[in-house]
Amino acid sequence: MDFKDKIKLLAERVSKLKDQIKTEEATKNAFIMPFISELGYDVFNPMEVTPELVADIGIKQGEKIDYAILKDGDPIILIECKWNGAPLNVNNASQLFRYFHTTKAKFSILTNGIEYRFYTDLVEANKMDEKPFFVFDITDIKDNQIEELKKFHKNYYDFDNIVSTANELKYTNELKTLIHNEIANPGPDFVKHFARQIYSGTITAKVLDQFTNFTRKSFTQYINDLINDRLRSALSKETESQKETEAAPELPPSTDSIVTTAEELEAFYIVRAILRVQIDGNRVHHRDALSYFAILLDDNNRKSICRLYLTNTRKQIGLFDEQKKETKCELKTLGDIYLYADQLLNTVAVLDKQKQVAEVKE
Structure with missing residues (x-):
């Protein structure tokens, strides 16, 4: 299993457990220690990961940083942890600021086990920046963010390489936030x-x-x-070479009269999120038709996972049984799709089983 898959599995774990975790210590054990482990560091080896690192500063004696990741005996990354229900901001990162210039660490992380904020000293040498250069939510982490995170893995860690892209990451992320805010609420x-x-x-x-x-x-x-x-x-650009079965007839070719709406795409992402606990999200595809929006397994029009019927006055989801018979269910909101998670997962399991049987016969 590669790094990307491991992080996504951890993301699924966090999504399932986050509402049950009520303390900072539980957050560390359930979310943050596994995260450090996925970065390739042995959390049970104090020569690699030291919990509660003490670095006395002036009159501040005995204060401890939650974790320090070490290389050749020196800290390279400091980690301050909060409960997963706590917001993250500069005010609760005071220990990171103090410890940053007293150790050899050049990177620090403020996290609640869900959101991770990475800091360095781009503005002033040996002084931790007030703004992070890299931020991600592990329950909604993007592929490009996983590639950036991979640079902190024990096997790939290269200080110069990370610093060379940190400045670009910082300003790119800030610009994306500004653009998002301006589009949503133009100043x-x-x-x-x-x-x-x-x-x-x-x-x-x-x-x-x-x-x-x-x-x-x-x-x-x-x-x-x-x-x-x-x-x-x-x-x-797609060409249809096979006819649909009665339950999943062949979709007509794309025409200008078919317009995929933002609502349909949102529904697709919800279905894909549900199925990712069982299959790779890349196997889930969609195709639009005049009368419905189809979600397919392996982009195969014979493998319908479900259909969505979304109009201005009515929302429905079409679910298939093992005989590929469709049953339409009402949706008050797109969030109601989660109510049918078990049926969707079962449909995919049946389709995969049919695929395995066919391969054996061949």
């Missing part, structure tokens, strides 16, 4: 930047209010159009 300066290029009059408070709404809608429509264009392009 006056952001709105004026665009308004001045298309509006010749004076930008009064009323005009600014109007263009704030226009800007928000325009970005939303642009992103949706971009997603739909890419999906239609991908679908138009």
